[in-house]
Amino acid sequence: MKKLQIGVIGGGVAGLTAAFRLAKHDHQITIYDPSPATGASYAAAGMLAPASEVNFSEVPLLRLMEHSNELWPAFVREIEAVSGISVGLRLDGTLILGYEPNDGRDLEHMAEFQRELGIEVTRLTRSQVKALEPDLGGPFPFAALIRSDNQLDNRQLTNSIQVALDHLRVSVVRQSVKSVNLAGGTYRIVLDDGSEIRPDIVLLAAGSQVGSIAGLPKSVAGAIRPVKGQIIRVQAPSTTLLNRVVRSKTYGKTLYMVPRSNGEIVIGATQEEVGFNNTAKVRPIAEMLTNATLLLPGLGEADFKEHTVRFRPGSFDNSPIIGQYRNSNLYLCLGHFRHGILLSAAISKYVASAIETGKQPLEIKEFGADRLESS
Amino acid sequence: MKKLQIGVIGGGVAGLTAAFRLAKHDHQITIYDPSPATGASYAAAGMLAPASEVNFSEVPLLRLMEHSNELWPAFVREIEAVSGISVGLRLDGTLILGYEPNDGRDLEHMAEFQRELGIEVTRLTRSQVKALEPDLGGPFPFAALIRSDNQLDNRQLTNSIQVALDHLRVSVVRQSVKSVNLAGGTYRIVLDDGSEIRPDIVLLAAGSQVGSIAGLPKSVAGAIRPVKGQIIRVQAPSTTLLNRVVRSKTYGKTLYMVPRSNGEIVIGATQEEVGFNNTAKVRPIAEMLTNATLLLPGLGEADFKEHTVRFRPGSFDNSPIIGQYRNSNLYLCLGHFRHGILLSAAISKYVASAIETGKQPLEIKEFGADRLESS
Structure with a gap:
């Protein structure tokens, strides 16, 4: 498999977990975030609770949440094995x-x-x-x-992953992304200091901040409130x-x-x-x-x-938006809404798979970027 | 009248108002406080409310509170005239x-x-x-x-007085007082940096912190909780x-x-x-x-x-302890309890008078330092 240079915009739980999955596959990852793990991932309670959240999700999303919940224990072991730091997973119900x-x-x-x-x-x-x-x-x-509804400590989690990413030689650039520009058919990242990065893949995981990045397609920039x-x-x-x-x-x-x-x-x-x-x-x-x-x-x-x-x-329908944007090198990992911690075990896995295969995995077929066109 | 050198220990509302009264009489004042106006005077609500506080005071204290309440409007005018800064006195009831x-x-x-x-x-x-x-x-x-129960803005008040004290050439030394030592029959102030000050008068207005000052008579150091x-x-x-x-x-x-x-x-x-x-x-x-x-x-x-x-x-009976300590150069201005803002108009006036005349004014005769001996 070709080793890719991947620029991840956003160091919340979505970006961190995706970076972890991809770094384990030896891709060369750089995360851009002025202050990683201090947004919604910091505030969160860390519940892994698809059942208690049924009122907040349509059935397809519920199934993804349940699937992600099942993936978490193994994912925790993977993270803790690299970082040596507990994420505080508890299975008390x-x-x-x-x-x-x-x-x-x-x-x-x-x-x-x-x-x-x-x-x-x-x-x-x-x-x-x-x-x-x-x-x-x-x-x-x-x-x-x-x-089946449980918890981990989200602050321990993001701490543990950041240590793991360091071991996996993932770079973290503590700057804001000023814009994401399309040039010659590929998206590039421009930082606050004006420097431009041209990774093979741009993974947009900027959470609620996505609207503050210039240059993005309107449907993407406006997708998240x-x-x-x-x-x-x-x-x-x-x-x-x-x-x-x-x-x-x-x-x-x-x-x-x-x-x-x-x-x-x-x-x-x-x-x-x-x-x-x-x-x-x-x-x-x-x-x-x-x-x-x-x-x-x-x-x-x-x-x-x-x-x-x-x-x-x-997002417009409170479901995540995951996958390749219009056959470009821009991939979206957006709109986790109330479920950022819970969903990240699954979404990180399948967005990594989408990047590596160029195909939308079946498990997230209902949550593709094509939804932006019809919204 | 002889102009005195007076060291005021404590830059809360008790020390600040006393310093203001004394500075207006041209005494030479220095206030010692590592961080003036950041203790109880900062937290306070600024109510001038003797009537609403009847449950918290015996009749003699109530009368002093009522008297102080009557003194406040003129005292406010005096402070504002020097500082040019409003203390936010409001008479809405x-x-x-x-x-x-x-x-x-x-x-x-x-x-x-x-x-x-x-x-x-x-x-x-x-x-x-x-x-x-x-x-x-x-x-x-x-x-x-x-x-008759009203308010001022306690933070505006302490700000206004501090500006006024600056105009009146009162010095503020931002250090803690380590000890107050009796030597040759007079009390001296020793600061955290070891320097010793020998003012004519030591005015102790250290609020809840009085117990942290070494060297004080036991009955004084232990008077305030x-x-x-x-x-x-x-x-x-x-x-x-x-x-x-x-x-x-x-x-x-x-x-x-x-x-x-x-x-x-x-x-x-x-x-x-x-x-x-x-x-x-x-x-x-x-x-x-x-x-x-x-x-x-x-x-x-x-x-x-x-x-x-x-x-x-x-204090032991929740009433203030005001006046000369045992014919010495140590004066107490302690134990304002819930009523620091309200009482300060009167107490500052009468403690200043006590210092200048060497006699306990009638208005505070029930609140003298002699109470320490019988407590």
């Missing part, structure tokens, strides 16, 4: 909780829908919930365990206050709590269509903290560590 | 709101107590509340206006969302909201006996924001700007 009777009914309907899609949802009795999570409040009118997320990190008074991911409805509001092994708990998240407005707002902070404390009273004594605002990359 | 019937009953009892003490509390009808503050939620089972406060600042979507200070009870929890003319609203505050633990906690943040949003729904769209933790200087 996800607890689904309804706080009020109405919340319970909503979640029962969702469970029916999940079962129709072949997802295993195990209802739990009060004593089973208490056995799993003694510090939860409740009782909860609805409680269930979804064993920023979807604001506000997310909170607290430090629990003990590392066993919560032992697995909780997703809940509380008075109609959804919430997740994702516990890390060091006692950090990630609480999230808003989803707001407000453009690049990065202010922290009073209402979501109040709601998230109040509802989290209703579910897990001991959280009231937790230390407030961090409120983060970042922007998910959402 | 304070609205007292009870959210639930139980909250209303509590506040009715407090209003009776306030009236017995001679404080004017004006009950308001719903339409009167709406006329004053159209954006408040409610209806509130209890609503009243206390015209830190009382943690967590306070929040948000930026309202409009400058007219709230037009005056609100103090409220919401499901038994007290809360205040102090609007600044630039649209900032200060929301507070906790009062915690936890030593110098400066972590932000989930529960108070959740409660303050949630309750504030219940009272003033438009606050949900406000930007979360700042969560601040600082330490009020509390």
